[in-house]
Amino acid sequence: MTAGFSEFYYIKVPYQKTDAMEKYRLSVNGNMQEVSAPEDMPLLWVIRDLLSLKGTKFGCGQALCGACTVHVDGVATRSCSLPVSAVGDRKITTIEGLSANGDHPLQKAWQEHVVPQCGYCQTGQLMNAAALLNENPHPSETEIEEAMAGNLCRCGTYNRIKDAILTASKS
Amino acid sequence: MIPKLPFLSKKVPADKSKLFIPGRRDFLKLSSLIGGGFVLGVNFQCSGPKGETVTFAPNAYLSIDSDNTVTIIAHRSEMGTGIRTTLPMIVADELGADWKAVKIQQAVGDEATYGDQNTDGSYSIRMFFEPMRRAGATARHMLVEAAAQEWNVEASGCDTREGMVVHQASGQTVPFGELVELLQQMPIPEAEKLTLRKLSDYKLVGKSVPIYDVKDITEGKALFGADVDLPGQQIAVILRSPVVGGKIRTYNEEKALQVPGVNKVVQISGNGVHPGLNKPLEGLAVIADHTWAAMKGREALEVDWELGENQDYQCATQMEAMIESTLKEGRLRREKGDVKQAFSSGGRIFENTYRAPYYAHATIEPPTALADYKEDGSIEIWAPTQHPQWARDSVAEALEIEVSQVRVNVTLLGGGFGRKSKPDYVVEAALLSKAIQKPVRVQWTREDDIHHDFYHSHSAQRIKAGLDATGKLTAWNHHTVFPAIGGTSSADELHPSDGEMGLGCTDFPYEVPNIRIESHEAKAHTRVGWLRSVSNIHHAFAICSMLDEIAEEQGMDPVGYVLSLLGEDRQLAFSEEMKGAYPNYGEAIEEYPWDTARMKKVIQRVAQEAGWGSAEKDGKTLGFAAHKSFLTYVACIVEVAEDEAGNLIIPEVHYAVDCGIPVNTDRIRSQFEGGAQFATSLALSSAIQFENGRVIQNNFDGYQIIRMTQAPKKIFTHIIESTEKPTGVGEPPVPPFIPALCNALYKLKGKRIYELPVKEVFV
């Protein structure tokens, strides 16, 4: 049998009561935002619940699916696994800040190829792809596959994602 | 309460979708309800007080405002198939609207107004192609009539185009909006009697039309289940019984309540060992200001569970028992001729056992729902649900209120695949909102989703096939056993229903003189549900693998072999041979017969497109399978290869599909691309296992779905031109892919595959 059974339900978690919320000043999409949050709150929940930016999605909470991908100083980062206290003064970009009018070359290519099915994973895919193109403007198919392997899509849009990245990389 | 599942049961005549045409008195109510009307400041002639927009709505699916806005109602749920675009597009095409300017509005759950809204069973297009055409035609006829009267010309000389009525002879045009006032005085024609546009005249139907939401999705503006916020809302994360049927003996909430942001702990009662399809599981909800606090609060709960009888459930043990049972005589589900006699004729006999595991849906959006219980005892819901009407009924039942007191708003679904037709998570939110008298969003985590799904059943099958001395297939004995969907609600449902048997098992279409199909008992120890193509998944795996093996073993070409087994062009009804009903996906068999000619055509097409005949010369390793499901004919060829590192790669997949009239070709293709990738996961990487009644996988590390590196590199979908009634494509791509892949793997590795998933192929 597969390993990995966690005694999730039975562990009496030795819970340490955290003291009052901390205040954090975060740079999000070019704006400074102040939030009060416990220090271990993942950036994902700061973005979604405290800043009400809903484009960043929750899929697994364990850095396994990529739905929550944002840029932290330009690096594609799983926001579900980055505590707010670890962000510091690094600049956060979410899908809402990827382009001014939804006209990033990748967003345009995504529309041209009609990539999304349900669409839920797509903002994470786009943020991951954008970071890839920043680093490697002309990736090969294999490089795309490897760079995108952390982003799951249950609907099965991998082929069109790849095509759209190739299109954007040529624009 | 069990919902009507048209794909599993015979359709009651009353179920047939019909156009819902509200009478004139409902007019204003409807137009204000859908939010189209009464916007101030638009300068048009109208019958209302000066300056107001007036709305014309000849039926529930569309309205036209005097400011020219055409609003079309999407009454089925969008979970990735594109239905929110494709059905409105049919209305728009028939109407002659300017598609780029059409507004699409999602309907609330309301059967009396919209008809069937259960987005399931690949039947949205099948059931609503015609009604959508008639909805559009109703308005078109009236618009043309009104314009013709104005111009004093023959209506037959006018048509609609791009949101205008056009008089063909003079070229004169009038925008729809300017006719709204006139339309309000006109009688609404009977939809059934209208002439529809010819298929060849359509500008959208039959073409590739992008989805309505594509821009919003890429900008992160599209609203999914957890994206709606209400003032004062609370977030709930629930600790559910790890074993189905478990009950809370005692609990201690103290530590949970100490987590900053946690406000309350509320118990939810489950329904026992037969949990039902629309009830929550027993659990303890931690209610907090935000999601993170609720999650941490849950970790701090201490619960003493009375786990109940399922705590001893081991799926591996049940699998062995199921396999054992296939060696015995089972319940007869279809019979033709006498297999026993045929087996004793002395020809060659093949006998194989096939196993497939439990699967979870694992939509990337975990279940979530927001409920707002109001002082007057009514409740409003926002949920990513495939079945808003069942959600509505279930909430009313759980809260003991009238159905009319429940309003269900449907958000976009971040994937569905059958999971989100069950409204358990919606009921959870409703119960909690009532308990704390505040809006509550229930948020499932990935672990919750993997642990508490309505799983696709694990299954065992034994097929014994007998040939005569000339090598002709003369006997087919298929045993199938798996915990049935009905077992989720009742102790008595130990066999698959006629509906589940009819999903690729009893509808065995091949010309074999002796057929015997049997089922065996298996108890449901968890929540069993339906997942994208349901029992077709395991049935097609077994049948198409077996046929391939028989062909190969006899040195015959599998494609040619299956074509010959389909026999003469004919239409099958199976009637006298079935021991029970054959629901035929809810359609009359006379209207949708099993047509061997259509199946042969897709097989020939896929073989030609994939280069089946020259595979050896081209150095390609190909596997083939064909399977009809949900009344759609599909054949599939999968190419496999091994890279230098020993990893399996799938360079190419070819599908040929006959789904009748192809409505939105781009979304047909996307469903096949997605279906191939979904099926790759089922074939190669996913499995749910139970030990001591609990699911042992937790997240995407244990329950694996394929990543981009593992996906088929190229997927081609060849759509057969057809004027047959259109059928759905959400599920049909999945079943044939798995055996086609397994048959290709056999050619690559020389080993037959009898058990899913075939994990070891990825190094």
Ligand code: FES
């Ligand atoms: S939610 Fe962060 S990687 Fe899945």
Ligand code: FES
């Ligand atoms: S588009 Fe649905 S999960 Fe990717």
